[in-house]
Amino acid sequence: MKPQLPERRPQHITIVSETFPPEINGVANTLKHLCQGLIQRGHTVTVVRPKQAHEQKGLVESTGNGLFSRELVVTGLPLPGYSDLQFGIARPATLKKLWLAQRPDAIYVATQGPLGIAAVSAARTLGVPVSSGFHTNFHSYSRYYGAGRLEGFLCAYGRWFHNRTAITLVPTRKMQQVTHSMGITPTGVWSRGVDCHRFAPHKRDPELRKRWGLADNDRAVLYVGRLASEKNLRMAVACFERIRGMHPNARFVLVGDGPMRRQLAERHPDYLFCGTQRGEDLARHYASGDLFLFPSKTDTFGNVVLEAMASGLGLVAFDDAAAAEHIRHGENGLKVHLEDDDAFINQALRLADQSTLLSRVRAQARLDALDLSWSSQIEQFEQLVLNQPSQARYHGINKQSISLL
Numbered sequence: 001m002k003p004q005l006p007e008r009r010p011q012h013i014t015i016v017s018e019t020f021p022p023e024i025n026g027v028a029n030t031l032k033h034l035c036q037g038l039i040q041r042g043h044t045v046t047v048v049r050p051k052q053a054h055e056q057k058g059l060v061e062s063t064g065n066g067l068f069s070r071e072l073v074v075t076g077l078p079l080p081g082y083s084d085l086q087f088g089i090a091r092p093a094t095l096k097k098l099w100l101a102q103r104p105d106a107i108y109v110a111t112q113g114p115l116g117i118a119a120v121s122a123a124r125t126l127g128v129p130v131s132s133g134f135h136t137n138f139h140s141y142s143r144y145y146g147a148g149r150l151e152g153f154l155c156a157y158g159r160w161f162h163n164r165t166a167i168t169l170v171p172t173r174k175m176q177q178v179t180h181s182m183g184i185t186p187t188g189v190w191s192r193g194v195d196c197h198r199f200a201p202h203k204r205d206p207e208l209r210k211r212w213g214l215a216d217n218d219r220a221v222l223y224v225g226r227l228a229s230e231k232n233l234r235m236a237v238a239c240f241e242r243i244r245g246m247h248p249n250a251r252f253v254l255v256g257d258g259p260m261r262r263q264l265a266e267r268h269p270d271y272l273f274c275g276t277q278r279g280e281d282l283a284r285h286y287a288s289g290d291l292f293l294f295p296s297k298t299d300t301f302g303n304v305v306l307e308a309m310a311s312g313l314g315l316v317a318f319d320d321a322a323a324a325e326h327i328r329h330g331e332n333g334l335k336v337h338l339e340d341d342d343a344f345i346n347q348a349l350r351l352a353d354q355s356t357l358l359s360r361v362r363a364q365a366r367l368d369a370l371d372l373s374w375s376s377q378i379e380q381f382e383q384l385v386l387n388q389p390s391q392a393r394y395h396g397i398n399k400q401s402i403s404l405l
């Protein structure tokens with residue numbers, strides 16, 4: 001009989017992030033589930049984040065939303081290139097005052113902007129264990145915004161930032177290799193889960209499909225995510241146009257918003273731009289699709305991959321990020337080598353053409369998603385973050401990679 005592990009003592013955990021719900025992005029989504037899970041397991045959670053639209057700065061107590069016990073809202077300024085997101089400004093002294101009054105057992109810094117720098121500095125001064133997360137490939141994004149020459153600088157900055165923390169959490173084994181090549185150590189693999197009650201095939205909506213102009217056997221090709229150049233949307237467009245050449249009644253459904261929406265809508269007025277969807281509406285959009293295209297080559301994970309699997313979609317992706325971890329080619333989806341754009345299109349055509357294959361991978365994707373619970377990922381986070389030494393003792397430990405899978 002397997003010995004039962006003793007229950008972990010409830011602790012006070014502070015989450016520091018430049019983005020947080022109700023904002024819509026992968027980091028905010030991950031932090032929502034993390035905070036909910038930690039509170040459900042008895043921990044106290046304090047959140048430090050920038051001010052969002054129509055908010056006041058300052059310290060607030062829990063509003064009963066299950067995301068935090070209390071929250072410090074600091075000054076927020078628009079992030080260049082992502083004007084709908086904010087980065088935070090806070091003095092280390094402000095955070096030290098907060099943490100001296102109610103000292104956290106551990107601090108997790110999810111983003112590496114000015115707020116993250118202040119948080120790491122304050123934590124190191126106080127000797128509070130501080131960990132960081134590698135959620136976004138900003139150094140890779142630079143080449144999509146005409147700043148490719150900054151990539152080396154951004155890599156150096158990331159190395160400096162993360163190596164000031166006790167451990168950096170990454171979502172996949174491949175991203176662990178990437179961060180090692182950047183000189184970031186130690187690292188721990190902390191993956192992601194999916195809410196299979198929220199995202200499910202039975203939420204398929206015939207009325208929604210009719211509004212999309214689809215008959216029962218027509219193909220709805222779905223993209224969910226930010227409409228931005230770093231998401232490789234040109235590949236998604238090229239792929240759909242090839243599918244439509246063979247299936248004229250197919251429709252391309254894009255869920256999300258971003259700087260490329262206007263340009264895409266002008267060039268392709270027949271595409272269906274559904275904008276940002278949340279909650280049950282988002283779940284209905286997923287379940288009402290047939291094929292799901294994930295053309296990104298820059299995502300560190302891609303939560304939408306797991307949401308598409310849970311919704312029972314036929315997924316096509318590059319062998320990277322979440323797809324590298326969770327898609328078994330030909331069984332629960334199709335994936336291709338990261339540099340093989342032609343293969344991406346060919347596999348999408350194959351899935352659109354072969355109804356038996358499409359039905360099989362859709363069913364298996366849903367079954368596999370049922371094993372990807374958030375509760376197991378919260379336990380993994382506890383093991384990685386709550387076992388770190390204080391910064392006062394950290395400098396003498398032997399750095400090594402940690403992977404709890």
